[in-house]
Amino acid sequence: MKLIRLHKMYKLSLFLFLLLCSLQVKAIEITDLYQAAVPVTSQLTADRNKATRQAMVAVILKVGGQESVLSNPLVRKELAKYKQYLTKYRYEREQDNLNLVAFFDENKINQLFQNANLPIWGSLRPQILVWLVAEDNLSREVISEAANALFAETIQSFSRQRGLPLLMPLMDLEDAVSVNITDLWGRFAAETEVMSARYLVDASLIIRLSNNSLVNQTTEACEGVLCQEQNLYAMDWSLVAEQQRFGELMHGSSPKDMLNSALVQVADVIYQDYALSTDLSNEVTIEVANVDSLSTYVDIQRFLTELSAVESVTLVSAEQEARRFKLKLLGSKQALMASLKLNDNLQQYIDPFASKESQAYPIFYWRR
Numbered sequence: 497m498k499l500i501r502l503h504k505m506y507k508l509s510l511f512l513f514l515l516l517c518s519l520q521v522k523a524i525e526i527t528d529l530y531q532a533a534v535p536v537t538s539q540l541t542a543d544r545n546k547a548t549r550q551a552m553v554a555v556i557l558k559v560g561g562q563e564s565v566l567s568n569p570l571v572r573k574e575l576a577k578y579k580q581y582l583t584k585y586r587y588e589r590e591q592d593n594l595n596l597v598a599f600f601d602e603n604k605i606n607q608l609f610q611n612a613n614l615p616i617w618g619s620l621r622p623q624i625l626v627w628l629v630a631e632d633n634l635s636r637e638v639i640s641e642a643a644n645a646l647f648a649e650t651i652q653s654f655s656r657q658r659g660l661p662l663l664m665p666l667m668d669l670e671d672a673v674s675v676n677i678t679d680l681w682g683r684f685a686a687e688t689e690v691m692s693a694r695y696l697v698d699a700s701l702i703i704r705l706s707n708n709s710l711v712n713q714t715t716e717a718c719e720g721v722l723c724q725e726q727n728l729y730a731m732d733w734s735l736v737a738e739q740q741r742f743g744e745l746m747h748g749s750s751p752k753d754m755l756n757s758a759l760v761q762v763a764d765v766i767y768q769d770y771a772l773s774t775d776l777s778n779e780v781t782i783e784v785a786n787v788d789s790l791s792t793y794v795d796i797q798r799f800l801t802e803l804s805a806v807e808s809v810t811l812v813s814a815e816q817e818a819r820r821f822k823l824k825l826l827g828s829k830q831a832l833m834a835s836l837k838l839n840d841n842l843q844q845y846i847d848p849f850a851s852k853e854s855q856a857y858p859i860f861y862w863r864r
Contacts, residue, residue: 523620523621523622523623523661523698523838523839524620524621524622524623524661525619525620525621526558526619526620526621526659526661527619528659529555529558529559529602529617529619529659530555530559530599530600530601530602530605531551531555531597531598531599531600532550532551532552532554532555532558532597532598533551533588533595533596533597533598534547534548534550534551534554534595534596534598535547535593535594535595535596536587536594536595536596537594538594539587539594544585544596547596547598548578548579548582548585548596548598549575549578551596551597551598551600552575552578552581552582552598552600553566553575554657555598555600555605556571556575556605557657557658558617558657558658558659559605559606559609559616559617559659560609560614560615560616560617561615561616561617561658561763561764561767561771562763562764562767563760565609565614568612568614570608570611570612571608571612571614574608580604581600581601581604581605581608582598582599582600582601583599583600583601584598584599585597585598585599615767615771616771616804617659617767617770617771617804618770618803618804618805618835619804620804620835620838620839621659621660621661621766621770621838622661622697622698622699622737622766622770622838623661623662623663623696623697623698623699624660624661624662624663624697624698624699624700624701624735624762624766625663625664625665625692625695625697625699625700625701626651626662626663626664626665626701626703627665627680627688627691627692627700627701627702627703628647628651628664628703628705628755629677629680629681629702629703629704629705630705630706631681631704631705631706631707631708631709631710632707632708633707633708634708636677636681637677638665638667638671638675638677638680639664640664640665640666640667641664641666642667643667646751646752647751647752647755648664650752650755650756650759651664651755651759654756654759654760654763658759658763660763660766662701662759663695663697665695670694671691674690674691674694675691676691679691680702681704683702683704683734683736683740683742685736685740688700688702688736689736692736698737698838699735699736699737699766700735700736700737701733701734701735701736701762702733702734702735702736703731703732703733703755703758704731704732704733705729705730705731705751705754705755706729706730706731707728707729707730710730710731710732710745711727711728711729711730711747727747727748727749728748728749729747729748729749729750729751729754730745730746730747731745731746731748731751731754731755731758732744732745732746732758733758733761733762735762735765735766738837741765743758743761743762746758769830769831769834770831770834770835770838771831778824778825778829779822779823779824779825780822780823780825780829780832780858781812781820781821781822781823781857782820782821782823782857782858782859782860783818783819783820783821783857783858783859783860784796784818784819784820784821784842784859784860784861784862785817785818785845785859785860785861786817786861786862787814787817787818787819787862788817792862792864793819795862795864796819796821796842796862797809797811797821799841799842800821800823803832803835803836804826804835805825805826805831805832805835806823806824806825806826806832807824807825807826808823808824809821809822809823809824810822810823810824820857833858836860840863841862841863841864842860842861842862842863843860843861843863844858844859844860845859845860845861846859
């Protein structure tokens with residue numbers, strides 16, 4: 497009987513912990529979207545000009561999210577005018593390396609995207625925990641940031657280049673007790689969310705790297721020594737968020753290159769959820785149900801105005817504590833809702849007993 501009570505108390509404690517974690521999860525605001533650091537060999541004018549253009553390419557990629565933005569004709573044309581977008585620069589020395597840190601005009605970059613009808617990311621972006629599980633013959637391990645410098649640097653470099661917050665697990669004593677490699681390898685979503693709870697992230701990414709079982713899953717007809725050398729490793733990924741998504745199995749000879757390719761694919765998936773289309777002009781009306789003071793109203797108005805998905809905010813009605821706002825969007829309603837889910841200041845209320853037709857406007861509660 498005592499064991500049953502203890503088991504129930506443990507389950508209740510775990511539930512309350514996960515609930516608390518879910519209330520505290522916040523996306524990361526990227527503050528360096530419009531700046532980039534590029535290595536240079538000297539401070540000569542020619543080297544500085546070359547590095548400045550490379551820095552603008554890096555900024556375009558961070559703001560745009562996808563490599564395809566660099567092939568846009570207008571973007572390619574404006575890259576030749578990089579000096580018109582530059583606001584300042586400085587040199588920084590990191591150990592034996594010299595870097596040029598270039599800063600670009602945010603309004604001009606955004607205007608370029610608008611003129612080119614290209615979607616942009618906002619500054620609020622989901623934080624993702626990367627569970628990299630490596631299989632070496634019959635042995636499997638979860639790679640921590642401290643365990644493998646090559647993989648850690650690849651993930652950190654991609655995070656900086658794309659402005660996508662990526663974490664690796666600590667694999668300390670707490671993780672050693674709670675992490676089940678079999679569940680991660682099986683890509684079980686519920687179990688992965690429990691293991692990720694302590695890191696307070698918005699999503700979990702499981703990447704499986706194998707030189708054994710996954711390699712043998714290839715369906716391609718492949719024979720000969722050359723083919724074996726080209727397919728020493730296999731890798732796939734699964735993103736665990738509101739819905740679980742799976743990437744295709746890749747084969748190759750370089751785990752670093754495969755890891756970078758997997759991260760590119762994942763970034764594209766996230767980008768599709770959160771990017772804002774500059775060629776759309778939509779409107780949506782939402783209701784905030786607990787506006788109990790003038791200061792609360794001002795805070796909500798300011799919060800909505802500062803959302804990267806919102807172009808303008810208009811108050812359309814006020815009744816008791818409820819306020820309805822009409823939002824003119826830079827993109828779709830889906831992009832707005834995705835952006836709101838990354839920030840816990842406004843939380844949507846959905847009546848489980850009401851039909852979709854009866855809920856004319858999305859209802860939110862202000863949490864500050």
